[in-house]
Amino acid sequence: METPPQQANGGGSWTAFLKSIASFNGDLSSLTAPPFILSSTSLTEFSSYWCEHPAVFAAPAKEPDAAKRALLVLKWFLTTLKQQYASRSEQYGNEKKPLNPFLGELFLGKWEDSAGTTELISEQVSHHPPATAYNITNIPTGVRLEGYNAQKASFSKTINIKQIGHAVLTVPSTYSAEPDTYLITLPSLHIEGLIFGAPFIELDGSSYITSSTGFTAKIDYSGKGWLSGKKNSVTAVLYPTGKEKDVLYNVSGQWTKTFEIHTGAAKHNSSSNLVEVWDPEQVPTSKLNVAPIEKQHPLESRRAWSKVAAAIAKGDLDLVGVEKSKIENAQREMRTKERVEGRTWERRYFTARTDSADPALARLGPVVSLAEHGDADKTGGLWRFDSEKSKKAHEEPVPSGEVAANLAKELLGQ
Numbered sequence: 001m002e003t004p005p006q007q008a009n010g011g012g013s014w015t016a017f018l019k020s021i022a023s024f025n026g027d028l029s030s031l032t033a034p035p036f037i038l039s040s041t042s043l044t045e046f047s048s049y050w051c052e053h054p055a056v057f058a059a060p061a062k063e064p065d066a067a068k069r070a071l072l073v074l075k076w077f078l079t080t081l082k083q084q085y086a087s088r089s090e091q092y093g094n095e096k097k098p099l100n101p102f103l104g105e106l107f108l109g110k111w112e113d114s115a116g117t118t119e120l121i122s123e124q125v126s127h128h129p130p131a132t133a134y135n136i137t138n139i140p141t142g143v144r145l146e147g148y149n150a151q152k153a154s155f156s157k158t159i160n161i162k163q164i165g166h167a168v169l170t171v172p173s174t175y176s177a178e179p180d181t182y183l184i185t186l187p188s189l190h191i192e193g194l195i196f197g198a199p200f201i202e203l204d205g206s207s208y209i210t211s212s213t214g215f216t217a218k219i220d221y222s223g224k225g226w227l228s229g230k231k232n233s234v235t236a237v238l239y240p241t242g243k244e245k246d247v248l249y250n251v252s253g254q255w256t257k258t259f260e261i262h263t264g265a266a267k268h269n270s271s272s273n274l275v276e277v278w279d280p281e282q283v284p285t286s287k288l289n290v291a292p293i294e295k296q297h298p299l300e301s302r303r304a305w306s307k308v309a310a311a312i313a314k315g316d317l318d319l320v321g322v323e324k325s326k327i328e329n330a331q332r333e334m335r336t337k338e339r340v341e342g343r344t345w346e347r348r349y350f351t352a353r354t355d356s357a358d359p360a361l362a363r364l365g366p367v368v369s370l371a372e373h374g375d376a377d378k379t380g381g382l383w384r385f386d387s388e389k390s391k392k393a394h395e396e397p398v399p400s401g402e403v404a405a406n407l408a409k410e411l412l413g414q
Helices: 011-022 043-051 054-062 066-085 306-314 317-341 359-368 387-395 401-412
Strands: 038-042 097-099 106-113 116-127 130-138 144-156 158-171 180-184 188-192 200-211 215-222 233-240 249-254 259-263 274-278 350-352 383-385
Touching: 038 043, 038 306, 043 054, 043 066, 043 097, 043 106, 043 116, 043 130, 054 066, 054 106, 054 116, 054 130, 066 158, 066 180, 066 200, 066 215, 066 233, 066 249, 066 259, 066 274, 116 350, 130 383, 144 383, 180 359, 200 359, 306 317, 317 401
Parallel strands: 038 097
Antiparallel strands: 106 116, 116 130, 130 144, 144 158, 158 180, 158 188, 180 200, 188 200, 200 215, 215 233, 233 249, 249 259, 259 274, 350 383
16 A cells, blocks of 8 residues: 555645645646656546446447447446546555646557457547547447546535546447447546545546437436445436436446446345346456557657656656656647647647537437537537548557657657
8 A cells, every 4th residue: 555645755745735725726737736646647548447348348239229238338337437536546545646648648558358459549639728538449349439538626625526528439239220329428526535645536426328229327426424325336327318217227336346237216126126236356357458668659658758657656756846847848848839830739539520510419418418519618629539540640650769769859858
């Protein structure tokens, strides 16, 4: 278990940090975090948490019944929560602040398992405001997730984080004339344990998954209160869209541990209507394969941040600051140069949609109160995966040798 920051760096450091965020006005994401609370992982890597169980991700494509496909999508979504929000702090109290990605930062990888090959592309598509876009495709089935998200953080007794953005899951099926489309909203979260210097994430509020096949899932999150409840509690219901009382399936449990799926409404739950029990301890995650650092593009996360990560691993906080500043200063110089030359940074895999209404948002957005512009003003654009750009990027050789060194120096100050 990692040493809490107040022990590793003195109580004064942690107390000073808490005072700084408590007195800060505005979005906390713009506040420079002290090195001692930094993780060595960039936010661009977090996109991989959507699919650490590729077989569960791809399963809906093989289900003939539309309602059961929607249930399998709900199940998949719930299985991602532990990976997304607790996989870095299993014991609680170890949550660190991830590195803020720079514009153009990439994270690429693939899973190879019983579901075949599943590819991940993650790119930082906006820096002010910060936003990460991602595309995950299971090659054999064609099941594909694309989305983007930003975070707006504020302080009121604790750090509250609103996730801005959404995801769209496309499920091709031989059992329907056209692929299913699922529009997914993102939960809000807050940080518990701050006063003790032992932070961990708790989800709150509600999120939704609504489908082109006429089904909607509502997911409710809650934590442990003063008198009752359990950490990381989750309940969910799946119902025909617009008929929330006509519950087809319900889910209850903890998103970090076990949850149960039953048919019908929760008041009827018993062993007789139990569909499935999900226990993450019994279903190991699949390993994401990432190219060795020396073979990565200079803009890929682990290569770009390698010196910062090494300094964090050594506990050399001064060096962390030095190496981090090199990247940040080089990026500022790039943005200044672009403004002078009248250019904008060309995204490698994604394009901001501006020509017409987005089909998924136009069709399904009203069900879950998402505007047709997808909060583009808060994420630098309505980002969608661009297959033509992706094809071009895959055809280009990865820079190496002197070319890679020059790119690293120009873009990252290294």
